[in-house]
Amino acid sequence: MNPSQKPISSFSGYSSITAEKPFGNESPAEETLQSCRGKEVIDEKQFQSNYELEGIVNVGGLQEEHSFLCRSRTGDDLGLRSSLKTEHEGIVNVGSLQEEHSFPTSFGKKKVYSNNVEKYPYNNSKSKNVVGTKSSNSYEGLPKVERFNICLARFRDIETQEILRPGMVLLKHYISLRQQIDIVNTCNSLGEGPGGFYRPGYKDGAKLRLQMMCLGMNWDPQTRKYDKVHPVDNCEPPEIPLGLRLLVERAIKDAHCLIKKDSDMVNPEDILPSMSPNICIVNFYSVHGRLGLHQDRDESRESLHKRLPVVSLSIGDSAEFLYGDGREVEGAKKVLLESGDIVRTIASKISYIFPTLLFGGESRMVFHGVPSIVPSSAPEPLKAKTGLRQGRLYLTFRQF
Numbered sequence: 001m002n003p004s005q006k007p008i009s010s011f012s013g014y015s016s017i018t019a020e021k022p023f024g025n026e027s028p029a030e031e032t033l034q035s036c037r038g039k040e041v042i043d044e045k046q047f048q049s050n051y052e053l054e055g056i057v058n059v060g061g062l063q064e065e066h067s068f069l070c071r072s073r074t075g076d077d078l079g080l081r082s083s084l085k086t087e088h089e090g091i092v093n094v095g096s097l098q099e100e101h102s103f104p105t106s107f108g109k110k111k112v113y114s115n116n117v118e119k120y121p122y123n124n125s126k127s128k129n130v131v132g133t134k135s136s137n138s139y140e141g142l143p144k145v146e147r148f149n150i151c152l153a154r155f156r157d158i159e160t161q162e163i164l165r166p167g168m169v170l171l172k173h174y175i176s177l178r179q180q181i182d183i184v185n186t187c188n189s190l191g192e193g194p195g196g197f198y199r200p201g202y203k204d205g206a207k208l209r210l211q212m213m214c215l216g217m218n219w220d221p222q223t224r225k226y227d228k229v230h231p232v233d234n235c236e237p238p239e240i241p242l243g244l245r246l247l248v249e250r251a252i253k254d255a256h257c258l259i260k261k262d263s264d265m266v267n268p269e270d271i272l273p274s275m276s277p278n279i280c281i282v283n284f285y286s287v288h289g290r291l292g293l294h295q296d297r298d299e300s301r302e303s304l305h306k307r308l309p310v311v312s313l314s315i316g317d318s319a320e321f322l323y324g325d326g327r328e329v330e331g332a333k334k335v336l337l338e339s340g341d342i343v344r345t346i347a348s349k350i351s352y353i354f355p356t357l358l359f360g361g362e363s364r365m366v367f368h369g370v371p372s373i374v375p376s377s378a379p380e381p382l383k384a385k386t387g388l389r390q391g392r393l394y395l396t397f398r399q400f
């Protein structure tokens with residue numbers, strides 16, 4: 001790191017955010033990027049070590065030890081692993097084809113949310129793939145016995161990893177509050193610099209209902225192409241911070257473990273190929289934001305041919321996420337990507353952990369979209385520590 005640059009954890013640009021200011025127009029903090037290459041501002045070591053502190057997902061060295069899904073369930077688990085406890089998981093639904101990003105007029109407009117977030121029928125796929133209800137009767141080799149849980153459901157060790165369809169995996173409680181804070185701060189500092197957030201438009205002049213920033217390479221919805229520079233300020237997009245790249249690679253490995261658990265017969269790489277991301281599209285949706293059903297198909301021919309996965313992280317307010325084989329909303333499956341799940345770690349502290357979604361292999365061309373954001377559903381500590389606006393931050397990683 002250049003000594004004149006401060007580590008990301010000390011970056012305070014977020015403190016200037018207020019609800020009155022338009023998104024992305026905050027005055028740049030003093031530490032703001034000195035050149036178009038916003039990449040150098042990140043202190044990767046700091047970013048990474050922040051991750052390691054948490055012990056939930058280890059982004060750096062101790063990957064095997066901290067893997068969510070690969071470890072056998074032994075006593076030693078209890079000491080090392082921050083066990084994940086939550087009372088529910090949100091799942092899903094699907095769709096079909098037409099115009100990219102098009103909506104029926106009712107799309108995303110109907111639901112009214114109160115403080116009680118609408119819950120979707122969990123595990124409605126009734127799939128054997130669901131690893132969502134691990135209880136004391138699931139030990140290998142022992143007869144199945146319905147055990148009594150002396151703890152309330154929300155504090156039990158319920159893992160909510162699910163294979164939604166072949167090649168599409170939801171790791172529901174994957175990123176900790178600490179990581180969320182780092183990611184929000186990182187995106188905020190990069191987003192207010194060159195190559196940062198802007199509101200993109202389509203070819204026909206319509207604007208997307210979100211703010212976007214690209215890392216690694218720039219994707220332009222107008223041309224549907226990746227480019228070296230930002231279409232508005234002509235700057236190169238910032239690089240993807242190392243910690244995030246490692247987190248994505250880790251998530252793919254964990255998804256492989258889940259796939260392997262589901263069937264020992266398969267090579268997980270055949271179902272969900274590995275990739276090293278060199279593109280990250282960061283979207284910020286206000287509570288009115290949404291995105292029509294579409295396919296991600298602007299990556300290189302080779303990447304699409306290999307069906308390399310898109311891996312995404314969801315932070316802030318919860319969102320409905322639709323996915324399916326076509327563009328019609330009817331028939332699309334729906335999963336609620338929640339960000340406010342409360343879990344209790346081994347150390348008895350309350351944590352919030354967030355979902356990761358991967359789609360590749362057979363599901364690489366799945367249609368997907370965001371019909372609505374659930375207002376005020378982001379965890380208070382995340383808002384308090386970062387000043388994150390109401391809305392949802394969504395990062396999708398790809399390999400060009």
Ligand SMILES: O=C(O)CCC(=O)C(=O)O
Pocket residue numbers: 281283291296321368369370394396
């Ligand atoms: O925000 C989301 O959930 C989807 C984003 C997306 O599909 C994209 O960036 O291509």
Ligand SMILES: [Fe+2]
Pocket residue numbers: 294295296368
């Ligand atoms: Fe997409």
